[in-house]
Amino acid sequence: MEKHKPIFFIFYLLSFFFVIIFILKINGKFIFDKEIKFVSIDNFFKKEKDTTSNQEKTILSKRLEVQSDSIKLPIYEPKSESELNVYIDSLINISKLDINESDIKPSPFLYNYQINGKYPLDSFFEKLSNSDSSNKLFRIAHYGDSQIEGDRMTFELRKLFQSKFLCEGVGYIPMRDITDPVSYIRKSDESWIRYTVFTNKIKGFSYGQGGSVYRYAPSLKSSLSLNILSSYKKAYLYYGYGSDSCILDVYSSKHKLLASHHINQKSKFNALDLNLSSNETILEFVFRGPSPSVYGLSFDGQKGIQFDNYGLRGQAGDGLMLIPQSELIDIYSKTNTNMAIVQFGGNVVQGIKNEKSLNFYGNMYKNLYLHFKSALNNGSVLIIGINDVSRSVNGIYESYPNISEMRNLQRKSAVENGMAFFDIYQLMGGENSVKIWNEKGLASRDGHYSDKGRAIVCKEIYKALMFEYKKYLTRKKLVHE
Amino acid sequence: MNFDLSLINKWLTYNPSEPMIFQSIEFFILFTVFYLLFSIFYKSIHVRNSLLLLFCLFFYYKISGYFVFILIGMAFFDFIIAKSIHRTRKDFYKKLFLFCSFLINVGALIYFKYTYFFINLINDVSHSNISLTFKILQPIGISYFVFKSLSYVIDVSREVIEEPENDFKNYLVYVSFFPNILAGPITKARDLLPQLNSIKLITSKEIKFAVYLISLGLVKKIVVADFIAANFSDRVFESPQFFSSIDLFMSSYAGLVHLYFDFSGYTDLVVGIAMLLGFEIAGNFNQPFKAKNISDFWKRWHISLYLWLSDYVHQPIAFALRKYKKIGAIIAIFSTFFISGLWHGANLTFVIWGFFHGTAIVIEIISQKTRNQLSNKFKHAYVFLSIFLTFNFLAFSSVLINSPNILFAFNFYHKMFVDIDFGLFSKWLSIYYTPFTIMIVALILQYLPLSWYSFLFKLYNKLPLFIVSTLFGILLIVLYQIASEDSLPFIYIEF
Secondary structure (H helix, E strand, O other): OOOOOHHHHHHHHHHHHHHHHHHOOOOOOEEOOEEOOOOOHHHHHOOOOOOOOHHHHHHHHHHHHHHHHOOOOOOOOOOOHHHHHHHHHHHHHHHHOOOOHHHOOOOOOEEOOOEOOEOOOHHHHHHHHOOOOOOOEEEEEEEEOOOOOOOOOHHHHHHHHHOOOOOOEEEEEOOOOOOOOOOOEEEEOOOOEEEEOOOOOOOOOOOOOOOEEEEOOOOOEEEEEEEOOOOOOEEEEEEOOOOOOOEEEEEEOOOOEEEEEEOOOOOOOEEEEOOOOOOOOEEEEEEEOOOOOEEEEEEEOOOEEEEEEEEOOOOOOHHHHHOOHHHHHHHHHHHOEEEEEEEOOOOOHHHOOOHHHHHHHHHHHHHHHHHHHHHHOOOEEEEEOOOOOEEEEOOEEEEOOOHHHHHHHHHHHHHHOOOEEEOHHHHHOOOOHHHHHHHOOOEOOOOOEOHHHHHHHHHHHHHHHHHHHHHHHHHHHHHHO | OOOOOHHHHHHHOOOOOOOOOOOOHHHHHHHHHHHHHHHHOOOOHHHHHHHHHHHHHHHHHHHHHHHHHHHHHHHHHHHHHHHHHHHOOOHHHHHHHHHHHHHHHHHHHHHHHHHHHHHHHHHHHHOOOOOOOOOOOOOOOHHHHHHHHHHHHHHHHOOOOOOOOOOHHHHHHHHHOHHHOOOOOOOOHHHHHHHHOOOOOOOHHHHHHHHHHHHHHHHHHHHHHHHHHHHHHHHHHHOHHHOOHHHHHHHHHHHHHHHHHHHHHHHHHHHHHHHHOOOOOOOOOOOHHHOOOHHHHHOOOOHHHHHHHHHHHHHHHHHHOHHHHHHHHHHHHHHHHHHHHHHHOOOHHHHHHHHHHHHHHHHHHHOHHHHHHHHHHHOHHHHHHHHHHHHHHHHHHHHHHOOOOHHHHHHHHHHHHHOOOHHHHHHHHHHOHHHHHHHHHHHHHHHOOHHHHHHHHHHHHOOOHHHHHHHHHHHHHHHHHHHHOOOOOOOOOOO
């Protein structure tokens, strides 16, 4: 006769778990180098969920040591999810308003500390203060990963600076990209192939200031269509070695030939003035003959400032160190690039498994920052730190456990070496803030900002920079008096 | 080792940010305690059902807080209405009572689920700026308990249920039955209420089948659905602007696979839990990706909803419009899919999704003759092509379900179809090798003959309960490892 069996089933199952949890204590043990995570005796009775592995805990314990090295901690750190919600709501509300003079206040997120009698951003501010009187255009190169690709963030910063300073055009345009840009429309011929300094690594080959060069070989013809969507005064083609028989024709939207140029310079970097009428914003570029090494195009004002976007998806940033210093110095000098904004970090958080890897990436960023600092000579470098990135643990999204340590190391490297640092992680609200940003439609869970999120971040960066600029002007005035 | 008493308080009180879920330790512990008591008192229907009611209401409280009183109130109302319908002899009063129930149930559903949808629609159409001064929160599972309760009243009025339930406790258990309160399957009163009034011996056979279903559900959810969502499809649908056309194209398939494995996994889990308690509730899926057309699909997908809509929406409309023949049938189909779309979500994307499915079925009706001819002529090729086209239709239309609004869906489709570069597929595969492999293997398993699974199940059924329990324990540990794993790094196609 069949029997009622639930009690047996419960007994078997509970006995099994009793052995696993209380006798074998499998939580934290390793099988084939894989740490077993299971309900431990402690979290069975105390906490419901503690999925942080021992390795992660080791890194967490390093947090205090690293923090003690840093210069200061930002003023506001939300302590709970509700505080975080209130804080992020306030950021959203502020971002909806136009920026007034009264909004330009000291920012706890920007570190512009004097070192050897000089503030890191002074060189930038000097150019900015002379942007009206100078007849030259000065450029800011914005390097970053997918957070900025397609002119994202750079476009927002350009727009904000445009409201106060002379700033026209869209700056640097790569010949091809995987994402659609936000500030212009581009249709590239599929024959364009991108070669990067970090994947192709051909010695003696030049990859330009962005680490990418484009060629359409073996084809003998290629094209590119653009709708600039904004006004500009000057248009340039950046290229390297060209052949005598290579010709670039530029057509208007009505297929009228606007300009024709021989692309035949032999030096590593050439900026060819395309002599286009600024009325034409819909353009077609047709290249004929053997492919030159093209770095990209640029649409700018005649003077003022310009922001160039060099977005490299999936990159930690280290690949840019493969661009020789001498080449960067030459290009920066030829394009009048006086400042670099460097924004990497999101692609390394998964790689930080222990103290060794944390230090490895810390050193890597220090070297990367110094690479740009040296190339710019007296120019300014602004480091935008890592943003919050989440991962799925037990189906619940939470921040990677090592982001604040990475941020601390980035900040330390920047500040100690005469560079400015903007703490985007703390601006977001710190640990687990990306979860709330995601819920409010400001960012995806991997930390990529939405239009709204980007606007918030860029406005805060702009306001922080403007406050430092005001301080700079006051200092300058005092010196002159 | 100290026991923290505040933990019990935490387990017993509602926390909106941490609602109870089936796959949590908290549920496992509380369910074990309840199951032990339930099993001890299984011979006393009154005690057993009282315990079950307490647990059902507690579970609903843990997921929806004080909305539990709305559930009790609505159930009480329908309980009385059904009794009144049964008692009265006049048709007019029967209809009046039925109308009252309809008004309350559908009214509550519209108020809680669709108020914002209609306000936004009015604002969009009339360019007005109507807003509410208060916030409406939606009781979790309202779409399900309203359909359950309403169907009971309709069945009593149609005399499909000859004798309404006399014990409110039992009726409330039916409405709040915890395994299916969140997301179905929608059980009918005529199926569940008789089980509440009988003693059921829970033998090794039932337990093994329940364990099999729970295991299958967890594997489907954790290994397939959650993994694909966390490592691919959710990322793309969250910020498609960062992804290439091939990512978007593949995510339409991944989105559908995720949807199926998530939902069918959940269904297996709840059917298994119900079976552990000795209750049989029908499943919701029958190898839907084997469907040869959309009407076939709806006989295999979310079957309980399909049957509900067929019984209470499609058939009455089709019957009322029968004199208009094909036109009447078409109106009945579109009306049903309009309601089905809206029921799935308060968003125009769901309405359009319903419209797509309705259109596909109408095309089937119109092209019936031609399709029959083709089927006779080509047979196997026709079957293969039908399954292939249906699957693709389902994948592409599921983009609407995953889109927050129409503009998003439009842009998604545009990028997916207009700018697609299949040359990037090999790069895509090198990045998403693991989710793709899981997706393909999971899909292949869907197409294997049922007899293979029956054979394996027979072997499994021969195992002693002790071994089954141990294997189940090992599986839970393995699944915990998979669920605890970090999601794969966010990588995007470079070129």
